Each structure stands twice: as structure tokens, then as C-alpha cells.
Amino acid sequence: MDAIDKAIKRTKVYYCLDCGKCTSICPIALRNPDYSPRRIVSSAIHGSHEYLLKDNLLWECLTCKMCDERCPSDVYYSEFIRDVRIEAGKIGQEGECSHGGAIQSLMRIMTQPDLKQNRLAWISEDLKVAKEGEYLYFVGCLPYFDAFFTDLNLNTISIAKSAVKILNYLGIEPVIMENERCCGHDLLWTGDIENFIRLARFNLSEIKKTGCKKLIVSCPECYTTLKIDYPKYVGDLGMDIIHISEFLAENLTDDKLKFKKSKKKVTYQDPCRLGRYSGIYEQPRDIIKAIDGLKLNEMEKNRKNAVCCGTSAWINCNSVSKQIQIDRLIEAKSTGADFLITACPKCQIHFKCAMNDRNVSKDTKIKIMDFTALVANSLE
């Protein structure tokens, strides 16, 4: 039995009823008639595996898990795509990397154990961090995004600053690792399993060295990778992994958080990795609703039906992605909200990039704010 047969068995792809619900809901298939999850599944089961591995459409999938949610047979299509991509990666196939593959190269350079990064320059004097303690904060690639996407006015590092600010507000001084690496999410989903394992092993040993008991993450992709994929591929971290919205929701009930009054209207974009992958839908909404005066206008497609931001793992960013982004921005704008809140830095990057396009009409322009930054700015 070859690896694809194993993947078919593991992800229950052979249960496919050929009903086409996946194709009807898939954001890519809606805009690119060549692509169909159902067709990929049927070519994997009935067709030649060699052909499947060399199929360019394999890299089109956003892995947004929308089809998994709709599938009546419980097929794990996103995971199937991941497994097939790993096999395709072994024979040298890869997706079309956006930004010329620069970000993938950065991650591969990060696999070197001797690297001494200068990634803590953002910790200003007003932020209190500790050398050891109960809580560890995993920053992820935030400092790199700011340095790399200079044309988008991102300030993603404010997310890390806000997270530390919130933790300080709650009387916690988090530990921050000087030598942490990218979690490897994008390498895993683009089929570079070898380098993902290298990064994961390195992070695992670094995280264990800190001796903390709880790991707080603000990036949804880091969250799912650390929580779901690390135990599967390299071993358990041995600590609770908590997304900052979960942590805040816990503290909300204890009345520890006091917010300033606000008059803004906002709408919330569910990141795929936080929503459909981890089931965290209500916690961020509870926090947003708890901010006095802040009005949450839901988009038509929300929670399980939320549309992905158009690109995943820095591959295959094309006109289809742009259309998805524009449609989502129009949907956000139609709610009458002043701000689009998202919990994922990559959603922010993709939407801002779409709005930067000269050909895009002004009607789509909406201010985008990160969830963590919103909470930190609203604290009393």
C-alpha cells in the first residue's frame, strides 16, 4: 500500500458519495471552474497516483476546511490534501510560492540550530516580561511580517505588544523565548515535512526548557500547529496551549477585565485555523460584545460558514484569491462596520494587500484591526 492509499484510508476519502457539496461550497471552485475537490478525490481513488501528484490543482486548495464541515460522509479533505502534498513534495512538486518563496526560504533558514535571532527588539520598557514563570507567550513570525511587508503599513508587532500588555493588565508577566522559531505551519501545509519536523523539534525542546505550564498564543495558525500537529508529528508539549481569546473569555467571567467606552461598529472575520480547525467561535465574540458600546455587526457568512481570506501558507495567490478577498471585503463593508476585526495576522496581510490594489474600487476599503490589538486598546 503506497502513501496515498494510506492517506485515503486515514482521511476516509473512500467514503466520498460524489454528492458535490464540497464543490458547491468551495470558495476556489466557485471562481475557478477547473477546480473541484470532488474531482481530486475521485482521481485519487480511481485514477493514477502519479497523475494526482503532478496535478497543479492540488496546490489550489485553501485548506480552509469549509468542505469538511459540509461533507455528509465526514471526509477530512483538508488533511487529505496535506498528506498528498507531502508525497508530491517528495518528488519535487511544489505550489507557486507567493513573494517568490521568500517566506518559505526564511523558514528553512530558521531550521538551523545555531541561529541567533534579534527578534526581541519590540519589547519596550513598559512591557513586563519574566525569565521564568507559569505563562509562556509564543510570538510566532510577527516581527518578520513587519520587516518583510513594508508596503502594507502592517504593524503586526503591535499584536505581540498588545498580548503582553493584556497579560500584564491581568497581573501576568509572560516568558518570551529569545530563540523561538516559526511554528512551521506553512511548511507543513506546502508539503515540506522534513523542514517542518526540524522546526517543530527545535521549538519543542526550547518550549520545554522554559519550564512553563501554560502557553499563550495569539496567532491562530501557531495555535493549531502547536496544539494539533506537534503532538502528531514530534510529541506532546506537556503544557496547556491557550489562544488569547480563550484566556480572555475565562477572565471575563471573573470580572477582571474593565473596558473603556467605545462607539465603534465592528465586524469579525473568523480565521479558518481558529474557527473551523479549533472550534473557537464564541470566545472572541464574547470579548467584543463585552466592550461597552462596541457594536458587533455579523457578516452574512459567519462562524462555520466564514469565508477564508483567500490564500493559505503563502502559495497560489492569484486572481481567484483576489476575488475571494474582494468579495469578503464587500461583505464586511455591507455590514456598516467601521472596522473589520480579525484574529489572524495573515488575514490582515491578505486583506490589506487586496485593498492596496489600484484596480480595486474604494467601496471595498475598510479599516482592519487585529482582535488582540482591539482588546488592548480598549482596556481601561
Next chain:
Amino acid sequence: MTKMHNKKSKFTPTIISFVCNWSAYNILRKIEFRLPANMHYVRVMCLGRINPSFIFKAFELGVDGVLLLGCPPGECHYNFGNRIAEEHFNIANNVMHLLGVEKERLSLIQVSNKDYLILVRSMKKFINVLKRVGPNPFKIDTSEKVWTP
């Protein structure tokens, strides 16, 4: 210490150099590309073609230094190419600083068509600096397989 020093001085750095067709390439052609290092030239129609991914990929593959050779401000054949090259150089520099890669490993030299001496001198200086900095420690060893399904 002396042993270490000797070892370093014997080291010949591997350098990838992206060369603008309209300025530095003409000079390099005249000197027949003879320089004391393991230099690989990539001729591009304009240095504005280079983006940070080229530079990172080169370091990922284990080169010791990356050299960008382009035109000075105001002399670009396409008017805006050197501005873009500078922007991309700055992005790559900032990201490399975050990564902890020595900044000496990446250099942008802007010379016009006639600055023969300036180009050769700056290239020799770059090579000497690289000899001092030493080999690139960030090359990925792909021979060892870490994953078994």
C-alpha cells in the same frame, strides 16, 4: 588562534552576484570576470528584477555572500529599477538582521558604466570582509532525513 586565523584566510567565499546588464556587467566583461573568489554571476536586465526571495534562497542554499551590482541613482536604464532594487535590498537587510545573519554578507554596490576602479575595489573589499566573517553557517543539511511516516 593563529591556526584559526590561517584557516580563515585560506577560505574562499562562495558568492552569488546579481549583475545589472547596463552598468556593472560591461565592466566585469572587460576584466573577464577574474576575481579571487568563488563568484557566480547572474546577469539581469535590471537590478530591479531582484527581490528578497532571490537573496534568501541564495543563503538557504549555502552561499557565503550575496552581491548586488546595479546603477547609481538617476542612471537606471528604466528610470525606476535602482529605486526598487534599493527597497528590496533594505527589506532583505532588515529581515536578515532579525534572523541574526551578519549584515556583511549582503552588499549593494552602485556603479556607473565607467567606474571601473570603484567596482573592482568595492568587490575586493567585499570578498575580504567575507573572508573575515567566515563561511555561511546557515546551510541546510538535507542529507539527513528526519521524518518517517
